[in-house]
Amino acid sequence: MLLTVEDLHANYGTIEALHGISLHVAEGEIVTLIGANGAGKTTTLHSIMRLPPPEAPKTIKGDIKIQGESILAIPTHDVVRKLHVALVPEGRRIFGNLSVMENLTLATYARNRNDDLEQDLDQVFTLFPRLAERRKQRSELLSGGEQQMLAMGRALMSNCRFILLDEPSMGLAPLLMQELFKAMRQLNEHGMTILLVEQNARVALRFAHRGYVLDTGSIVAEGTSDLLLNDPEVKRAYLGG
Amino acid sequence: MFDGIIQNIFNALQWGSFYSLIALGYCLVYGVLLLINFAHGDVFMVGAYLAFFLATCLLGAGSLPHWLILALIVPLTMILTSLVGVAIERVAYRPLRRKGANKLYVVITALMCGLILEHANLAIFGASRRSFPTLVDQATINLAGLSVTNLKMAVIVVAFLVFILLELVISKTKIGMAMRAISYDRFAIPLMGIPPENIIVFTFALGSGLAGLAGLLFAMSYPVLDPYMGAMIGWKAFIAAVVGGIGEIRGALVGGFLLGFVEIMAVAFFPSTFRDLIAFTILLLILWKKPTGLFGVSRYQKI
Structure with missing residues (x-):
């Protein structure tokens, strides 16, 4: 498994932002993380990148592994340089x-x-x-x-061979958004693994193979995109009915 | 009369060179950390003392020719002074940064570091002034009918060369790019695979090395050293950097020379006790009209 997150708890100061989330991404997959504002999507990505507090969250409990090896002690620049993981941050x-x-x-x-x-x-x-x-x-x-x-x-x-994207479509016109998703699709066809965070759940699920639904720091649903797109609960809460 | 004016211009250029070399250090560190390194003036003093000890040692070592001693002292002083700057960063500023301390505390820490350097010097070496040995015999050179001492000319040429080199490093090299990038957005630097601490250490080394060079040149030109020699010149260079637009190295250069000229011209027309009053008043007026400094731009609001 390329990425494994196990029971991750992360804090901003004394406020717990993630309450034990677990997820995994296999080589060559497109996985999406959807959820409302403040659900912990960016927090998850920042934790994976090992960005330093106080701007980024502090990992309290749990583990993050790249190809089976814990990366908790690895600084951000080495996550990029040695493990070939990259983040396209929110707000670019x-x-x-x-x-x-x-x-x-x-x-x-x-x-x-x-x-x-x-x-x-x-x-x-x-x-x-x-x-x-x-x-x-x-x-x-x-x-x-x-x-x-x-x-x-x-x-x-x-x-990088694994790219984390944080709200890439934010503020983009529909045409540009299509162009961007096309480019990401091409990258994936050439072997790039993608973990995508999106507020636009419908677009994200149509694009990804699998998805996780985050709600206030916990994963509340997971499965293949088709499964989530047809889940009545997900439909009601994130896809507008 | 004419000769007097020429001499004044050269004096202004020489003092401007000292101010500029020191101002560049304030400017570099501010660009990268948004921190005013108030210990920087005292790093200049440490540079002058390091040059003094190196010169005394090498002169005592036997029969080395003076040119060789000078050729050794320049890089050695710069390297050792760099290490002092880097050590201050490591011991004093980095722990505060790691804890996310408010800027105010870092600035106060910087002031304390400067005072510690001054008073450590005073405690260890005593209050007596030291005179820097003569390494280069003062000679007057003639340039198209203008006479100027060799040392003065060297100081001015070195300041300009340093500026050109620095401009090249910052605009053309990857580390220079990283220095500009880190001043824009520190968060994104490690995401490029760059360890931010490397950039910070490089910046302190560079700035302190230039202060060391300024210390050496100053000690050769005005060969009397005392522990407080860096305080006033450091403040003035800081003000020069702010007037030029701190964070812009062109600003440090222009601000430094501007201060040099204003001071020398003030002395030329008024009693010498008026020098600093007039100089600072003029600088205050410039900041009043243009608070971001001559070359400074107010930062773009990031969305």
Whole structure:
């Protein structure tokens, strides 16, 4: 199993945000985590990335494993660099004062000198041709959709094989959203494992193979996408009837 | 008369160089951590003392030629002063950062670190002033009819070279990119596979190394050292960095030279006791008109 989360409890300060969640993601899967605002979706992703408190949650109990090995003691930069897991954070968090190209270059900071960076750059530019057109532009001048593409391109440049996406469709026009999901589908067909956090549950479940439903820090339902899409309880609470 | 003006300009450039070299250190650390490292002026003092001890040791070691001693002292002073800066970061600032301490406490810690450096020096080496040995014989060089001492010229040239190198590092190298990126969004840095502490340590090493270089050049130009020599010049360089627009290295350079010129011109036309009053008043007026400094921009609001 690529990722296993076992009975994870996580706190922000003294407030418990996750009350023992367990989930797993297999190699090559697309798994989605759905739930309302404040359910603990971002908290889960930040815990997996081992982002440091106080901005990120502190793991209190439970375990997170990548390919069977606990990563609790591994710092974020090594989760990215050595375990090849990347997070595309909520709100994109691109470096607005850097150009598009500099953002992409920075993500190769820790990579091997002899890696084929040109090929990876080609891949990103093929997936998102708009980025190629705007490579010299200061990235805070990009549109929201382009910024999201840059955030994904940046993750790809870090040489990841497992990508965590936090609300990638937030604030995007429907057409751009389709473009983005198409790109993610392509990535998955080339072997990328994806864990997707979305508020738009219907879109997410149609895209993913499996899903988990989070509610106030606990997993309340899980199963294949078809199963969840047809679950009366999930339908009522998350799919608008 | 004409010669007097030229001499004043060179003096202004020389003092501007000292202020700029120190201001760059404030600026670099502020850019990366949004922290005013108030110990920085005293790191400059430590640099001057380190240069003094190195020079005395090497001169005592026997018959090394002076040029060789100087060639050894420059890198050694910079490296040792870097280590002092990095040690301060490690011992004082990092633990507070890890605990998520409020900025105010970090700034007060920085002030304390500066005072500790001053008073450790006072306690260990005593209050007596030390005079820096002569390594380079003062000579006057003629540049197209203008005469200037070799040392003054060297200080000015070094300051400009340092600035050009720094500008290259920050705009062209990956570590420079990371320094700019970390000032924009610290959260996302480890997500790029970059250990944030590496960037922070590099920044302190760089800034402190430049302060060490400034300390050495200052000690060679004005060869009297005392434990408080870094306090006033440190404050002035800090103000120069703010006037230039802290966080922008162009600002540190321009702010430093601006302060140098204002001071020298004040002395040229008023009694010398008016120097700091006039200089600071002018800087205050600049900040009054442009609170973000000459090159500073108010930060974009992040959504």
